[in-house]
């Protein structure tokens with residue numbers, strides 16, 4: 432699909448009103464210099480408020496970034512948009528004070544590498560606030576998530592339905608301090624099983 436159309440579609444899907452409260456709850460846990468992974472079309476950008484001092488937001492998709500640029504221009508805090516992948520973050524070690532990801536760990540090809548990179552750039556003890564969809568603990572649903580992921584990936588921009596979000600984050604050197612899971616958004620549990628939480632980067 433061509434860039435602007437793909438981007439418009441993503442913007443429509445991610446603009447669902449039911450997601451706004453989950454975004455707000457996630458962003459409220461960030462402060463200082465914040466790194467947002469996979470910013471997409473910038474749906475979070477209008478929601479950042481102090482104590483967030485500045486947002487650095489990355490995404491590899493230039494069409495999404497171009498749409499995010501308009502939202503960045505009207506944000507309440509300064510925003511820098513960077514074309515980059517989460518697997519190779521263009522920032523020095525321990526330079527970032529907080530991190531945010533919203534519905535993007537599902538789409539990052541090498542999520543373990545991305546989380547290791549996030550851990551590298553975060554200051555020890557820094558918060559990482561996330562809201563993600565992923566693997567459901569109910570075996571019947573999980574089975575379907577595994578079965579459908581190969582097809583779903585092709586039609587949904589690389590999105591996997593079956594990532595065990597909390598364990599991936601913990602294995603990358605974070606302590607998961609708070610975690611709420613459940614069907615927190617509309618849709619079947621296959622795609623709507625949500626992990627909303629707060630992790631902290633452990634000392635390496």
Ligand SMILES: C[S@@+](CC[C@H](N)C(=O)[O-])C[C@H]1O[C@@H](n2cnc3c(N)ncnc32)[C@H](O)[C@@H]1O
Pocket residue numbers: 441445468469470471472473474475489490491492495515516517518532533534535538539540541
């Ligand atoms: C479902 S969208 C979510 C966008 C945004 N976070 C939101 O809440 O609206 C997933 C995003 O992950 C991005 N993405 C895909 N591969 C990535 C990678 N390797 N590194 C960082 N972001 C990536 C996509 O370009 C897309 O913008």
